[in-house]
Amino acid sequence: MEIKLVPIYRIKTYVPPEYLQKVMEGILQVDSLRYGNYQQVMWHSNGGAEQFAPSEDAIPTQGDIGATTKLTSIRLEFSIPREQPLLVSIIEEGIYPNHPWDEPVIQVAEELETRKWE
Numbered sequence: 001m002e003i004k005l006v007p008i009y010r011i012k013t014y015v016p017p018e019y020l021q022k023v024m025e026g027i028l029q030v031d032s033l034r035y036g037n038y039q040q041v042m043w044h045s046n047g048g049a050e051q052f053a054p055s056e057d058a059i060p061t062q063g064d065i066g067a068t069t070k071l072t073s074i075r076l077e078f079s080i081p082r083e084q085p086l087l088v089s090i091i092e093e094g095i096y097p098n099h100p101w102d103e104p105v106i107q108v109a110e111e112l113e114t115r116k117w118e
Contacts, residue, residue, distance in 0.1 A: 005112040007082040011090065012107040014050050014073045019100050023076060026098030030090050033078050036115055042078040049073055050105075059102045079113055 015023050027033070028040060035041040050073040054060040063069030080086055091106055 002117045004115050004117050006115050008079040008111055008113050009082055009087050010077065010079050010109045010111045011087070012075060012077045013095055013099070014048070014105050015076050016100060017046070017072055017074055019098070020044060020074050020076065023095060023098045027078065027090055027094035030094040031080060031086060033080065035079070042076060044077070045075045048075055061100045061102065079111070082110060
């Protein structure tokens with residue numbers, strides 16, 4: 001068996017618990033999130049929190065303009081091949097339409113992942 005490093009985008013977003021399934025399903029409609037011989041590979045960490053204070057131009061789903069709001073949040077993380085058109089599709093078609101926030105936090109990092117080759 002040989003181990004190979006492949007270039008990927010690691011994508012993280014933060015989701016209210018009641019929207020986790022909807023966001024995950026939206027992402028999977030764009031891509032199967034294949035990792036080697038597995039599909040639908042995602043990680044989510046419960047028990048987090050987020051805070052924000054909407055500015056005057058915001059259209060908040062929760063909270064009030066100028067007031068700090070703190071809510072329970074889940075970090076959702078997954079990886080895709082380092083292909084920019086796929087990245088844009090996942091963000092525009094998978095995350096944004098299914099996430100409740102006016103402007104969800106989405107973090108993208110260029111990384112390497114291992115794959116086994118036989």
